[in-house]
Amino acid sequence: MxxxxxxxxxxxxxxxxxxxxxxxxxxxxxxxxxxxxxxxxxxxxxxxxxxxxxxxxxxxxxxxxxxxxxxxxxxxxxxxxxxxxxxxxxxxxxxxxxxxxxxxxxxxxxxxxxxxxxxxxxxxxxxxxxxxxxxxxxxxxxxxxxxxxxxxLPSDMPFAQASLIGCGVATGYGAAVRAAKVTPGSTVAVFGIGGVGVNAIQGARIAGASKIIACDLKEQNLEIAKSFGATHTVNVGEGDPVEALKSLTGGFGVHFAIDCTGNTNAASTAWQATRKGGTTVVIGAFNPKKELVLPAGGFHRVGKILKGSFYGDVHPFSDFPIIAQLYLDGKFQxxxxxxxxxxxxxxxxxxxxxxxxxxxxxxxxxxxxxxx
The missing domain is CATH 3.90.180.10 (Medium-chain alcohol dehydrogenases, catalytic domain)
Known part of the structure; x- marks a missing residue:
């Protein structure tokens, strides 16, 4: 044809x-x-x-x-x-x-x-x-x-919104719900508030996180993040973002950090802002010529998980319909x-x-x- x-x-x-x-x-x-x-x-x-x-x-x-x-x-x-x-x-x-x-x-x-x-x-x-x-x-x-x-998908799902599910939406949602496995009442930091980051925020909100902290360089993006469920924001270009995140979490750091930037410096910051026993998920694609540098001192004692995630660890045949139904129910933007x-x-x-x-x-x- x-x-x-x-x-x-x-x-x-x-x-x-x-x-x-x-x-x-x-x-x-x-x-x-x-x-x-x-x-x-x-x-x-x-x-x-x-x-x-x-x-x-x-x-x-x-x-x-x-x-x-x-x-x-x-x-x-x-x-x-x-x-x-x-x-x-x-x-x-x-x-x-x-x-x-x-x-x-x-x-x-x-x-x-x-x-x-x-x-x-x-x-x-x-x-x-x-x-x-x-x-x-x-x-x-x-x-x-x-x-x-x-x-x-459900027959009443509009096409424009449905089209977005297949990449950025599912990846961000999956980063929080499937890869990080955000738990109710937990604290979450999301680095990089773009088409993936806002959906990681939505995933964390749906998973029941009590505090969701949006981290970005752009004030405009940080304001937008609030409308998707961020409870707090940190401009990573102002001051020490690790200390800022610890101050918002009783000095411990977040339970879950999700890096959507593709920037190795941001991923290192996300790791350092994650508390002992917490999980850092990297969803952004790094430049292969760059190196990810993490503090070596006491590495074994902090019990943290560093996890790379491709496509948010989603299973399309189960997760796409879930996201569509959440949208139709008014629970996903x-x-x-x-x-x-x-x-x-x-x-x-x-x-x-x-x-x-x-x-x-x-x-x-x-x-x-x-x-x-």
Whole structure:
């Protein structure tokens, strides 16, 4: 079938809106009509990443309607409303068998190769292959994805809000609820108040934390954090943030610290601000050339846990519907994360906003294709 898409033809260059071809789904694949897709900072990273296979269709936060299923598909049917997960899982590898589906071995090789799980592409233009991105490629009117990327949602879930669940929302929520395992009455510090950090705050609030401390350099972000459930704020650029966090927690430090920044200095600060026996979760991606430095003295005596978390340790098929229902019940804020709604033709404007330090970054620009 022919469809309209935004194609990355060159590293760092504006995307081209053009007509491309999409082949039918193969076994265990699903054809989805995209109704809404968020523009994530990770898409910007892919646009400027020299290793991104090109030409490619980016986009990994999407929601839509199932319009066709390939052979053997059992979990969704035509007409289902779905949110898309960019980490499908096989269910049979060592990690899937122990419940760590977010670490499934099957997804990573094709993800970096720009294909679907079988190592081939369903996208083309004038007979030449176009690469997939994160096995989803949602910057298009339609997409073919693995069945295990399609998570059915309630029929009354709006598409724009549903699209955000698949990345930043689930990652932040999972960082608090699944990775850190925040407990009722505990104290939590969240470093980096962006599209992931505010959802870590929401996850901590839903888990019953008594004190949630937002930590960031931007006063604007700290104010926004309060509207998502932060009870206190610390500007990490003013004074000693470790001492500030200890002063808010009786001198002990927080039970849980969640670092969403991708900055090794922030992660070290989060660790030092975590009390004895507490847990520090790192959700942001570090620059591999950087080093994470932690105090060595008395390391064994503090009994703390330092944990890296990929995709917030979520299980999409259980956690996506939970988040959707929390939203429908008025307990999880998603409306506030939709910063603006645009058409596909305006996508380069959304990318340009990432370079504007004055733009609000706590949320997403959402591309809509006409659905509700």
């Amino acid at each position: 022919k469809m309209k898409a935004a194609v990355m033809a060159e590293v760092g260059a504006p995307l081209h809106i053009c007509e491309v071809e999409l082949a039918s789904p193969k076994a265990n694949e699903v054809l989805v009509k995209i109704e809404a897709t968020g523009v994530c900072h990770s898409d910007l990273n892919a646009l400027y990443e020299e290793t991104t296979p090109i030409p490619a269709i980016l986009g990994h936060e999407g929601a839509g309607i199932v319009v066709e299923v390939g052979p053997n598909v059992k979990t969704v049917k035509v007409g289902d409303k779905v949110a898309l997960s960019w980490v499908p899982f096989c269910g049979t590898c060592e990690f899937c068998q122990t419940g760590q589906v977010n670490l499934c071995e099957s997804a990573f090789s094709p993800m970096f190769a720009g294909t679907l799980l079988d190592g081939t592409s369903r996208l083309s233009q004038n007979g030449k292959n176009i690469y997939h991105n994160s096995l989803l490629s949602t910057f298009a009117e339609y997409t073919v994805v693995p069945e295990m990327s399609c998570v059915k 998603l409306d506030e994360l939709v910063l603006s709604r645009i058409q596909l033709e305006e996508i380069n404007r959304a990318f340009a906003s990432f370079h504007d330090d004055g733009c609000v970054n706590v949320g997403r620009t959402v591309i809509e294709f006409g659905g509700k």
